[in-house]
Amino acid sequence: MKLDDEDLLKLLQDKEDAAGKYVWGELSTTREASRREYYKQPYGNEQEDWSQIVASDVSDTVEWVLPSLLKIFTSTDKAVSFEPSRANDVAGAEQATDACNHVFYKQNNGFLVLYTALKDALMTGNAAVMWRKETKESVTSIPFQGATDEMLAMIMQEEGAEIQEVRTEQVIDPMGMVMGLHSGRLKRIEKRNVVTVEAFDPNDLLIEAEWTSPLLQDCPYVCRVMEVTASELKLMGFKVDPEDLEASDRNLMQRQTELEAYEDEGDDIDKSQEDGYLRIEYVLVDRDGDGIAERLCVYRLQDKILKVEEVSHVPIATASPVLNTHQWAGMSLAEVVSDLQKLHTELLRQTLNNLYLTNNPRTKVLTDSNWSPMANIDDLLDSRPGGLIRTRDINGVQPDVVPFAAGASMPMLEYVQGMRENRTGVSRTSMGLNPDSLNNTATGRQIDQSAAQQRIELIARIFAEILVKPIFQGILKTLTDGGMEKLAFRLRDEFVEYDPNEWRDQYDMSIHVGLGTGDKVSQAQQLGNILQLQMQGMPMGLATPKHLYNTAA
Secondary structure, rough: OOOOHHHHHHHHHHHHHHHHHHHHHHHHHHHHHHHHHHHHOOOOOOOOOOOOOOOOOHHHHHHHHHHHHHHHHHOOOOOOEEOOOOOHHHHHHHHHHHHHHHHHHHHOHHHHHHHHHHHHHHHHOOOOEEEEEEEEEEEEEEEEEEEHHHHHHHHHHHEEEEEEEEEEEEEOOOOEEEEEEEEEEEHHHHHHHHEEEEOOHHHHHHEEEOOOOOOOOEEEEEEEEEEHHHHHHHHOOOOOHHHHHHHHHOOOOHHHHHHHHHOOOOOOOOOHOOOOEEEEEEEOOOOOOOOEEEEEEEEEEEOOOOEEEOOOOOOEEEOOOEEEOOOOOOOOOOHHHHHHHHHHHHHHHHHHHHHHHHOEEEEEEEEEEOOOOOOOOHHHHHOOOOOOOOOOOOOOOEEOOOOOOOOHHHHHHHHHHHHHHHHHHHOOOOOOOOOOOOOOOOOHHHHHHHHHHHHHHHHHHHHHHHHHHHHHHHHHHHEEEEEEEEEEEEOOOOEEEEEEHOOOOOOHEEEEEEOOOHHHHHHHHHHHHHHHHHHHOOOOOEEEEEHHHHHHH
């Protein structure tokens, strides 16, 4: 049975509601709590005139793990490489490796994409990255001078060319004829297809709640909710009525309070800036009634389908630093240390409160039977050093000494710090600090750093297999789907030009994500050891000068 547009619309609305209840309900609450703890927002149990400090366990953990992860993927120009599965794919695999790394790191700001995605995942539990083909316009302005009428006519025939600021000068040619020479600027508008990669807010990613894997290629329903304006929709090729756009935020009940808080109450609104929510949905559904579900990409406002097309894959990836088995949503590092930050905060507040009372004790004032003070209250409220206090009795004023008991909190604070290090692997030793530790030797520090590095490498491996690998597979798939111009760029001090239409897609290749390639110091040490062994083996014919050259190179 074929599905008409009305049935498809109802199906998509039901799937959005089901996914939204989980993402914008339970999951959103957890993410918001993690964000608040990362930015050290108050917990709400603070008391006036007492310490309101908030510990920084969440932000410390995230910010110490993040640089190591970024170093793995961004310290080389080839963090991802394609390996051919057939002999005639060797050249294509090498070109695809260079081109996809160029598209990700050069055409797109790959560092910023990874930084945003990894930080989202560490802080809120999930990253969200999307790649897609876009048609972009580039405008160039080129000056020209001394152009004849014929040359000016040829320039005007170029597609996308526009003449600006033309100035004409009358001159006499060698034949004695008067002719005009034109000067000005040539404005050229060029359109080209590019692959855009962007990290977006995980709260804008809807995934079928029952899906059991962070890999989304076979997920029955994946949706990105984008806040767009009427102008942006027009650039995307859609013509919509302002009423349809205004109604597109219905059913986003969890966001209604936020929307109302920033709602513009002005009457003279620029209609081109009227905003709403566009759903880009990837759904598996048997629309043609042949008994086989197809992967459809649907562009939809709340009650209006703008476009439906069949696609080959889901161009969205998500990942978490700590995976929950049989669930697509994982855990963040913020969740791992959340309870420790609350405990740490409470201990710090109690310690500081005790210190405040010890250093600034309250004062006991003797009174008569009518509760009249035996000392001058104004003098007591004046805490200037060396100030005088006037009393009518030698015992009229006495300090209310508060014993300093906060010293007992220090072992507990150290215990909390140790618990955080055990949970995350991020220790003070691995951070490069110098605590008083029994393990504070060169060998001990190396053991601590190796243990912490194993935790980080596990997180890096998760991101490599679940986030980075699908991104590069998707870039290659988008490049080879057709309609792409040749890629020309500078590579290793040479200018190259590749045609993506000559490559196979990613299903004919395996991808290797390089982990640890950024550790140049360790690589140099290992190569130095190998070089020494080769030099020792030269007299016995075990190594040649060529071997030594290759090692040094």
